[in-house]
Amino acid sequence: MNSRISFDALQFGALWLIGTAALSLSAVRRQHHILPASGPNAAVHLSLIARLPQQPSSGIGKVLAELERHHPSHHYYPSDTVHVTIRNFDDMKDVDRPELITRLRHCIGSLRPFGLTGRGLGVSPNSVFLQLFPEDDSLWELRQQLIRSTQDLSPARKPAAGPGMFRDLLFRRVAFANLIRFSGPLSGSFIRAIARHRTTSFDRFSVEALELVQTDRLFSAAGTTIIDRMPLGR
DSSP: OOHHHHHHHHHHHHHHHHHHHHHHHHHHHTOOBOOOOOSGGGOOEEEEEEEOOOOTTSHHHHHHHHHHHHOTTSEEOOGGGOEEEEEEOGGGTTSOHHHHHHHHHHHHHTSOOEEEEEEEEEEOSSEEEEEEEESSSHHHHHHHHHHHHHGGGSOOOOOOOSTTHHHHHHHHTSEEEEEEEOOBOOOHHHHHHHHTTSSOEEEEEEEOEEEEEEEOTTOOSTTOEEEEEEEOOO
């Protein structure tokens, strides 16, 4: 295991501890989770994403089908909406859009495709996600290039204060794909079912193109518009 993968594993480990503590407390309190709004009126997020298409017969597809069969009340992301967010551009929604797209295209086209391997399920206080491990430093280089090429278009980001600041910082530094959004109460059996796949090895994904999208938090069909599709260089 190289140093980058080891560091990502440590960060996912910290997120697991934070997430399971929150879920256990939620189950004890019988908290009722509510799905975020979706549709055109809720499409307020601008993000650069890479889709990770899943087939029902794939490893993660089988696990999700089993979880949904026993715990159907939650929101399971359709396979064609599963994605990893490369960078969020909510702070650039009002900038000159053609200029942003030009810069993104130039940056993305100069970097090669990369691979991601799914290994283990993780949890946040409101979701289940697939932990993704890049095979090399390409994703890290891409994110750094994106920051450098667009930083003058956006006001300086101020870290959000609050109890979730550390968790949010960890999420920004890893690659993951949301698979399930909690809806209604959480049961102990559901949490245990997720934990059984804490270290399960899943599929490998090849990322060859990215999409700039305007979307809602559920990445719903009605609330998602593809603004541009940008292939990575060869």
